Amino acid sequence: MDNKKCLECEEVLKGRVDKKFCSDYCRNAYNNRVNKDSKNLIRNINNRLRKNYKILSELNISGKTKVTRTKLYDKGFDFQFFTSIYKTKTGNTYFYIYDEGYLPLENETFLLIKRDS
DSSP: OOOOBOTTTOOBOOSOTTOOOSSHHHHHHHHHHHTHHHHHHHHHHHHHHHHHHHHHHHHOSSSEEEEEHHHHHHHTOOTTOOSEEEEOTTSOEEEEETTEEEEEOSTTEEEEEEOOO
């Protein structure tokens, strides 16, 4: 009989013939190690999006608020990260992080809005 070994710890496997790991711990450790590089990029982008979303949510309590670029920068807002763009017929461009958005206005001012669900 061919003794298959766990892909992570190389312990001899018992049970199903198609089994690859001896435990959930080894399966998770193996997949985390294999996918480490791509997961780090995704994790970093998601963290920046989450931070931007939190900043907009905290500043836009009423659903429509005006703030300055300085106030957004001071809170750590990163203008490079957003989830979608919406262009109106009048030519305005809204940037959204999920349902929280902003519209650049004149004099380094932004209109913060919340999209209806």
